[in-house]
Amino acid sequence: MVNPAAQRLAVRVETWPIAGLFTISRGAKTEARVVVAELSAGALHGRGECVPYARYGESPESVVAALEAMAGKVAEGLTREDLQHEMAPGAARNALDCAFWDLAAKQAGRPAYELAGLPPPHPLTTAFTISLGTPEVMAAAARNASARPLLKIKLGADGDPDRIAAVRAAVPEAELIVDANEGWRPDNLAANLAACAAAGVTLVEQPLPADADDALRTLDRAVPVCADESAHDCASLAALIGKYDAVNIKLDKTGGLTEALAMAAEAQRLGLMTMAGCMVATSLSMAPAMLVAQTARFVDLDGPLLLARDRAEGLVYEGSLVHPPAASFWG
Template sequence: MTSTPSRTLSTRIERWPIAGSFTISRGAKTEAVTVVAEVSQGGVTGRGECVPYPRYGETPEATLQAMQAMAEPLARGLDRIALQAAMRPGAARNALDCALSDLEAKAAGQRIWNLLGRPAPTPCTTAYTISLGTPAAMAEATARAAHRPLLKIKLGGDGDSERIAAVRKAAPKSELIVDANEAWTEDSLAANLAACADAGVILIEQPLPAGNDEALARIKRPVAVCADESVHDRASLEGLRGRYDAVNIKLDKTGGLTEALAMADAARAIGFEIMIGCMVATSLSMAPAMLIAQAARFVDLDGPLLLARDRDHGLRYDGSMIYPPDAALWG
C-alpha cells in the first residue's frame, strides 16, 4: 500500500514595480507588494498570490507568518474545504486557497473550472483604472485611455464633481465607473451623485465609509452604487440590502476562490449585481478571479496592466479584453 506524499509549503514576498504610480484617496504607491504561496505534493506544485490590504490591518510580513503557520496542517492533509474554517477570510487564506485549487487541478490533469463544475471562462472586457489627481491630470490620463470601452475613475472627496466632468469630456465614448474609496461624506453625497449621473456614470463604488453608509438607504440613487469596503464575504451580504445595488467581490477580501464563488452565488440570489475586482498585482492574482468574471456585470481585473512588467505566462490582454489563464499560469 502506497502512502500519500505529504504536502510542503513555500512562501515568499515579491515586489512588482508599478508603471508610474497608483493613487487613490488613501495615498499613492509605486510598487505592488504580493505574497505568494506554493503548495507541492507528489512532484506537482500549485501557486496562489495575494495582496495584503493595509485598510484591514494586513501587512506582507504578518500575511507571510499566517500562511507559514499552516505548513503543519497542510502537511497533515488539510484541504481547500477545511482551510475555510482553519483561517479567517483575508489575503493569507486567499493565496493558500488558490494554491490548493491550482494543485488540485494539476494533480488531476484537468482545468479547475471542470473540477468545480463551473463554466469555462471566456474572454471579457476589463475596466482600466485612472488614478486620482487634479482634474487636468486625470483628463490627460483619461485622454490616453479614451480608446478603452470601460474606465474606472478614482475619486477622492473635494473637487470630485470637477474631476468627473473633466474625465467625461476626455473620454466621451467610454463607459465610466467611479470609485470614491470611502472619501465622500453625507453632506457631499447628493451633489456627487448628481455629477456622476450628469456624466453618464454607470456605477459608483463605496462612496461613504464602511460602517457609516446609512445615508445610502435614505437618498435617491440616480446611479447604481456598489459596496466594496462594506462587503467581505457571504456573512456581510444581508446587511447591505437597501443601501447598495451591487457588490465588489475581491478574492483578497473573501479569502480565496472557494468563498468568492459561494459569495457570488449568494449575492445573485439576493438580487445584487456582481462586480469582480482586484488589487494591483500580477496575473497570478487575476487568474482565479476569471471564474467569477463569467457571471459579473462589471469586471475590474486590470492589475497587471498597471505594472511595469508581469510574471511569466501572464494573462493575455488585448487592449481591454482579458483572456482565460493558460494552465502554465494557474488552474
C-alpha cells in the same frame, strides 16, 4: 518513511514595480507587494497570490506569518475544505485557497473551472483604472486610454465634480464607473452623485466609509451604488440590502476562490449586481478571479496592466480584453 506526495507549503514576498504612480483617496504607491503561497505534492505544484491590505490591518509580514503557521497542518493533510474553517477570510487564506485549487487541477489533469462545476471561461472586457489627481491630469490620462471601452475613475477628494466632468469631456464615448474608496461624506454625497449622474456614470463604488454607509438607505440616487469595503464574504451580504445595488467581490477579501464563488451566487440570489475586482497585482492574482468574473456585470481585473511588468506566461491582454489563463500558468 516520508510520503513523497505529502503536501509542503512555501511562502514568499515579491515586489512588482507599478508603471508610474497609483493613487486613490487613501494614498499613493509605486510598487505592489504580494505574497505567494506554493503548495507542493510530489512533483506537482500549485500557486496562489494575495495582496495584503493595510485597510484591513494586513501587512506582508502578518500574512506570511499566518501562512507559515499553517505549514504543519498542510503537511498533515489539510484540505481546501478544511481551510475555510481554519483561517479567517482575508489575503492569507486567499493565497492558500487558490494554491489548493491550482494543485488540485494539476493532480486531476482537469481545469479548475471543471472542478468547480463551471463552463469554460471566455475572454472578458476589463475596466482600466484612472488614478486620482487633478482634473487636468485625470482628463489627460483618460484621453490616453480613450481606446478602452470601460474606465474606472478613482475619486474621493474635494473637487470630485470637476474631476468627473473633465474626464467625461475627455472621453465622451467610454463607459465610466467611479470608485470613491470611502472618500465621500454624507454632506457631499448627493452633490457628488449628481455630478456622476450628469457625467453618465454607470456605477459608483463605495462612496462612504463602511462604518458610515447607513446614509445610503434614504438616498434617492440616479446612479447605482456598489459595496466594496462594506462587503467581504457571504455573511456580509444581508446587511447590504437597502443600501447597495451591487457588490465588488475580491478574492483578497473573501479569502479565496472558494468563498468568492459562493458569494457571487448568493449576491445574485439576493438581486445584487456583481463586480469581479482586484488589487494591483500580477496575473497570478487575476487568474482565479477570472472564474468569478464570468457571471459579473462589471469586470475590474486590470492589475497587471498597471504594473511595469507582469509574470512570464501571465494572462494575455488585448487592449482591455483579458483572456483566461493557460492551464500551465494556473488552474
